[in-house]
Amino acid sequence: MSIPELADVHPAWLPPGAFRAVGARRVLVLGDGLLTGTVRAEVGHACARHGGSLEQDAAGSPDLVLALSSAAPPAVTSAGPSVGPSVGPSVARALAAAREVLAGQGGSAIGEEGYLLARRDGVTVVLAGDPAGLLYGLFHVVRLGEEAFAGERPAEPHRPAARRRMLDHWDNVDVHPVMGQVERGYSGGSIFWRDGGPRGDLARVRAYARLLAATGVNAITVNNVNVHATEAHLLTDRLGDVAAIADEVRPYGIRVHLSVTFASPMRLGGLPTADPLDERVREWWARTTEHVYAAIPDFGGYVVKADSEGQPGPFAYGRSHADGANVLADALAPFGGVVHWRAFVYNHRQDWRDRSTDRARAAHDHFAPLDGRFRDNAILQVKHGPMDFQTREPVSPVIAAMPSTRLAVELQVTQEYTGQQRHVCYLAPMWKEVLGFRPWGPGEDGDAAGDAAGDRAGRSVADVAVGASGGGGGLVAVSNVGDDFYWTGHPLAQANLYAFGRLAWDPRLEPDALLDEWIDLTFAPAQGGDPGPLRRTLHAMMDGSWRTYERYTAPLGVGFMVRPGHHYGPDVDGYEYTPWGTYHFADRDGVGVDRTRASGTGFTGQYPQPWSDVYESPGTCPDELLLFFHHVPYGHVLHDGTTVIQHIYDTHFAGVEEVAGSRRLWERAEPGDAALHARVTELLGEQLRCAEEWRDQVNAYFFRKSGVPDARGRRIP
């Protein structure tokens, strides 16, 4: 197998230099299997470049041993040649120590995709239960760099928190007349599809899989959840195109999933119905799925957006979404596949005049009553917030409402509402807040509201997604990748893709540490190994960039205020009188959506305690969500003593200043890549222009409405 290092695309976090520490060593790889072969190929490739050696069957004293626990222990070198791999005594000791630790972990497997990392007597050891674990262990060593080969390292087990770590591609095969090749894509075309068919650029697909494997992602969906006419056929007569992608990503431990339309039995099968309780429909799905697995034995499963924004679904037959999901789950079960069933169901033809309907309620209203009715291999995929990937939303109440359902939490790496990869917006801090949110309150405070709630107190969103023994739905995100040279349009948006994969592997990781990892891998090789000054610049620019973005856009959690359709740039009233259910209700007196039980839509009642009460009162509701939950006068005083209107002015001026500051910092930055520096410089110019536009439109809008002047006398146009 050859390693996909492409000349015409940016290496992202796997530049050749990132492998210097590994590649300069003597490395032994023990074990069999496809992914072990990948490990061997990676090591061989690195060693060829950096002067090390892949020890295969010769005697030697390797610095690094990557071994499957099932592999026969190597013989210790004595005098003569040996038939299998043979090692020196220090390697044997290191391996044996690792095995001992493994035995202490229950005596058996370290778990799927897991590995032990240890260093003893000058030998670094990765011991894995399966080849995937070996591959993840290798990338762990790559991340550590020279540190992996220094001192002693007690054996440390690593395993992914969740079994499922998936990126959804909203890629169309045909160029959609409105949405283009990639829906909500800001990085050029698709890496899979072009103009109605496969791109055929499989080297790039392989390189993408490699990048993902280095973060921990192990599944991708290769087409848009909005399944149009051509894309529907990927399930049947165009299945070969999917299989070709599966072949490319398999060596990096990635399974392929497919978005399918619920109407497939009609559109593809010629049946008169797609009723999930119709026997012909069940049979069609079973037979079709059998064919899929014949072509792709490790196929991951289906992703379905049903009864949502025009996509067909079970409502047409008076069936529930559990009925809908289960027919697909049953078809997949014999093969170990899963169906990801999206909970993004709401009325997108709402009457804006009707203040009683609340889109935020929709997913909970539809799905909470179905808890316990989904098959075990049906995963309910829930957007992290109740609306749609806004810069600031509360956590979706669905996440706390379905203890007997396997839930996946869906994030959006592509920056649809967060700057569309023209703005720097490092999203890991937002995801971290979401994943760390405790829907039943903090555990240490206890909770007397009920036994069940008491059991759950202290559990986080991440705990729900991870599930028992990692068997939850896991984390899913919409990819930000396209055929752009930098993969992600904005070079710094690579950090979001990287951070998502790593958080999906381990939600306890910290955003600033992940940013360091990304900086080190991406920039250190060109910086002589020490990206110190650049590291400081990037942290200054990125650590707080999500909050900066929040400051200059829609205030206090109210959301939207973007240009309809493309969602870039400000339009305060853009969605105010539309059917999309996304309103702020600003008038001359105040702004915000009353979602209380007392006087509003009752949405706060969908949360368990303590949040149900916390959100109910403007006095306890966190300021950053105030306008999401409450309609308040412009003079309402926030917890910091500022009025809402003055907060709007202050944050919008501040947000722009922060962007201007980032631009000044970047001007002096030296990333060791002139083209990348120029691209980021250009994008920062656009970000500043757009931030000023946001500031001025939002401030002017609220000044015109409220008539309240800025207390600091700044210019509001």
Add this chain to the structure above:
Amino acid sequence: MSIPELADVHPAWLPPGAFRAVGARRVLVLGDGLLTGTVRAEVGHACARHGGSLEQDAAGSPDLVLALSSAAPPAVTSAGPSVGPSVGPSVARALAAAREVLAGQGGSAIGEEGYLLARRDGVTVVLAGDPAGLLYGLFHVVRLGEEAFAGERPAEPHRPAARRRMLDHWDNVDVHPVMGQVERGYSGGSIFWRDGGPRGDLARVRAYARLLAATGVNAITVNNVNVHATEAHLLTDRLGDVAAIADEVRPYGIRVHLSVTFASPMRLGGLPTADPLDERVREWWARTTEHVYAAIPDFGGYVVKADSEGQPGPFAYGRSHADGANVLADALAPFGGVVHWRAFVYNHRQDWRDRSTDRARAAHDHFAPLDGRFRDNAILQVKHGPMDFQTREPVSPVIAAMPSTRLAVELQVTQEYTGQQRHVCYLAPMWKEVLGFRPWGPGEDGDAAGDAAGDRAGRSVADVAVGASGGGGGLVAVSNVGDDFYWTGHPLAQANLYAFGRLAWDPRLEPDALLDEWIDLTFAPAQGGDPGPLRRTLHAMMDGSWRTYERYTAPLGVGFMVRPGHHYGPDVDGYEYTPWGTYHFADRDGVGVDRTRASGTGFTGQYPQPWSDVYESPGTCPDELLLFFHHVPYGHVLHDGTTVIQHIYDTHFAGVEEVAGSRRLWERAEPGDAALHARVTELLGEQLRCAEEWRDQVNAYFFRKSGVPDARGRRIP
């Protein structure tokens, strides 16, 4: 020549039955030439259907004689056969009488395209100076129907007010990714182009020419003023496609014009510049134009949108628009061609924060200083209002500012901002107001402001467009025609196309009389000749439909408030914070644009007296233009005693009621065409839905801003 009566397209105002009166007669056509041949073919076709006879060379007693004045007088029938046409004594007397009147009109020609119509001794006579006049005379007789053959009719001269009566097609050859096949087209595809090339459906082009000839239009532009890559080549290597269209429309007296890009010498000619003062550029235009006339000897000329909305122009070379227009005019002059140079030049990248820049001023600022510097065959084509075809605008001040320039007034038949052919909006009343507007005040009141102004007092916009002896720029309009079955999408929008042609012929015609003509031609044949009840219904629906549309859309002349991009449906703030220069500046206290000299942009100063002063004061400014010229508080009292805010509420409720009334009337209407009835019914449903949306969004917007409740307590959402 065969008459283009197509089975697969609606006959509009030329159904076969419209020719019944002519076709049932004995008709003699005297004269030669292509268009005389058309007259002969039309008559022959009608007679074949309705039982009359085209008398050609046999003796007879025709009921109708259509004769060129240059044709030899026919011999009077005696006993034996004669060589030329021969007629009975009554025909001879009628013809002689007409010739006498003609002699009294100066003894010579009646003027290009003109004719005399008379009836004496039972013979109806059309006597024309040229074949085009004969054709227009025939259509006059068709309009009159049986009335043309009743009683006596003293000889009456008819001639077009203006020489130039043109429809511009904003049709693209290639489907534009945003604007489609027809920019601002609401009637399907283009009748000329499809998917990058000619449609090849020349029968439809011929039928279109016939419809236009029946109204008096004598020129068409066959491509969009925004000239894209493919369309640029119509001037050179794709000229054959234009010539093919010219061949089809020629028999109906219509000349073809072409929209060209100012950058043609670079894009097509490979020159390094398009500088109008560069000798190579002059030569290129001269040579290219010579080739055009070699292919199309009666080619009309060029239409140019320069330095406007991204189109190239002379500003790039520091040249004036007179320099730009004149280089094309010089190239066209040897062949009698003209260049229509559009005055629609403004900054479309305006900063919305800057209240001192005023798009309304732009055309006057750019062009008024150039008066007298345009060649005689350069026609400055001025939109009727200073902005862009809004439902209500004042007349453009450019029209009064360039006495030494040939001006054409541009109207928009396609309903970009007036309902996009989904709403009934009969535009003739608006055009009539525009054409009847007297920029220098009413003549009878006199005007002492200055000699020049005194001379012009009493002159109307129509007078300016018509010019001395009809030699002005004439009237131009953007066509509403596409490949839709009804030509115009909404069947009732045919009336706008019809009325434009007739007003271009004679701006003194009245909208209600034109509507009668259109109803009679279109519907009478299917109504047994008497469309009485349908006539009443259509007048009730259409006479006031423009004002109804105005009532439920943007109030008091402020304009826009439409959804950006496609311009359909309401979005009060849609253009408020954009670069397009189209603002209403609504805040919690008031609304409108201050364009006064005293405190605003000074736009009122671009008008001569009395309007300069009339518009300057809210007290004298007509209410319907109040917010175009003034920013006033919501409590400002209009001339009828209503406040601005209450006026907004009242008109929006009233407008919707009027649409609902129209729909009720139409439900009971019997147009004798079930498919047409169904189409209009469906469209009225959409119009009512959209009108309600306008009402509710505008009312809600201003209620939220002003806080003033409706005095009549109606529901504002």
